Amino acid sequence: MFKNLLLPLGISIFLGVCQSLSAAESAIIKYHIFQGSVSVSELKQLSETGELAPALAAQLKMANQKPEEFRKILNRRVAVDAVFLSKFLNSFFGESLLDYAAEIVHTPNRAASRQALRGSLVTSALNDNEIQIIEVLDNYPTSEVHVDGNRLLDLINQIESVLKKMPRLPF
Known part of the structure; x- marks a missing residue:
């Protein structure tokens, strides 16, 4: 049993160390035909305090996105055991979910x-x-992360649905 926990735990610790070395500084968010860059720190400010930086306010207005709704999306919580998540995401089904998710949240290239x-x-x-979109963006291991804002809520719902339906498989 202990051996089964070492790999996911080791991966998680390694990723945590790597995350502190390199994390997303900006997010390129696309809504319909509008695409704009926003700093992850401004997204965190909105998420944590509800305060809206002027540049982010302008971008949300151009995208016809209500700040309160966007804040709810950023803060939506999905409960999941970190070790189970690591094992699941390294399985065939988890990689399929990641491939779908990577169409919505992805590296610049x-x-x-x-x-x-x-x-x-x-x-x-x-x-x-638990995971929140704001944490995922903040922990993204490249300096820039691209997000399809039109599909972000669908992605959260899909992840939550899959994780709730997954039995506790012994990976």
Whole structure:
């Protein structure tokens, strides 16, 4: 039993160390035909305090997105055990989910998006056994992360649905 926990725990610790060395500084968020860059720190400010930086306010207005709704999306919590998540995301089904998710949240050139997203998701779940989009963006291992804002809520719902339906498989 103890051996089964070592690999996911080791991966999680490694990802946590790597995350502190390199984390997303900006997010390129696309809504319909509008695409804009926003700093992850401004997204965190909105998420944590509800305060809206002027540049982010302008971008949300152009995208016809209500700040309160966007804040809810950033803060939506999905409960999941970090070790289970690590094992699941390294399974066939987990990699399929990551491939779908990497169409919505990805690296600038779309290379290694699956791996980047896996690391970000597991790192996000480490401290509190839950994931939030704001944590995933903050823990993303590249300086820039691209997000399809039109599909972000669908992604959260899909992840939550899959994780709730998954039995506690012995990976």
